[in-house]
Amino acid sequence: MEARGGGGSGRVVVLAFCIAGIWCSYITQGVLQETLSTKRFGPDKRRFEHLAFLNLAQNVVCFLWSLIMLMIWPRSSSGGAPWWSYWSASITNTIGPAMGIEALKYISYPAQVLAKSSKMIPVMLMGTLVYGIKYTIPEYICTFLVAGGVSAFALAKTSSKTVSKLAHPNAPLGYGLCFLNLAFDGFTNSTQDSITARYPKTSAWEIMLGMNLWGTIYNVVYMFGWPNASGFEAVRFCQEHPEAAWDILMYCLCGAVGQNFIFLTISRFGSLANTTITTTRKFVSIVVSSLLSGNPLSAKQWGCVVMVFSGLSYQIYLKWRKVRSKQKKAT
Incomplete structure (x- = not known):
């Protein structure tokens, strides 16, 4: 490296x-x-039961953290993105992780991690269907390994011990929430890239501050506003x-x-x-x-895990090889 x-x-x-x-x-x-x-x-x-409250708590802590970092290491020059430019990316950044956390009511944590590791699938699908991008055979092999592994894991029998720990076991809903999380993450990442392209002097701390500021606002309204107001129940639960x-x-x-x-x-x-x-x-x-x-x-599920991460590892190897070839051509 x-x-x-x-x-x-x-x-x-x-x-x-x-x-x-x-x-x-x-x-x-x-x-x-x-x-x-x-x-x-x-x-x-x-x-x-109020897992969405984790999203609000995470926003508040990360906002305060980034604010402290910017106070310790203030910017030496202006030109960063204005705080209001993060409002749209923060909407999807608020909804996406909330769906991922909510999925844990219906599927196990390993299943959630595995489903969220398949980010390359919607990216390649959108690239092919919308933009007409042509991918190489090794890239399709990576996608096949990841998609096949996640699908086989979802269809594999989950142990009764794991199911008994879930609040409301419902695998299709749980995996659906994970894949919606991936879709929203894709929009968030592309919007953040657009912001940094327009304002190249924006620091990582400023992005963290802007994203978590709007995320805090949205989550406060969602958790404590009408008609939901489940934030009060979450706070009461923490007190008890x-x-x-x-x-x-x-x-x-x-x-x-x-x-x-x-x-x-x-x-x-x-x-x-x-x-x-x-x-x-x-x-x-x-x-x-x-x-x-x-x-x-189960042994079958471990096989699916190995299959998914073999695909991801191969994808990373292809990227490293591409970077190395560019470096050799540059020298």
């Missing part, structure tokens, strides 16, 4: 630091997310079950810290290195979830 500047040994240390930070932050967050969606809290053995409140706080802090390491990785090593780290992290998350949370996967 080629970092942007700095000595060889220094790059290795920074890269190892980024890998450890991303893995620790998001694997811990995944365990906490699964705990909050399946655990029964307190002597009354109640579930935390401090253990749940602590898990939510740790979940949000893990997300904020993880975003920091992602920004550091992209700025020092590029987006491809970040993709590699986050993809391998997803695989480890499934393993950790299966071992720690008592959601055992």
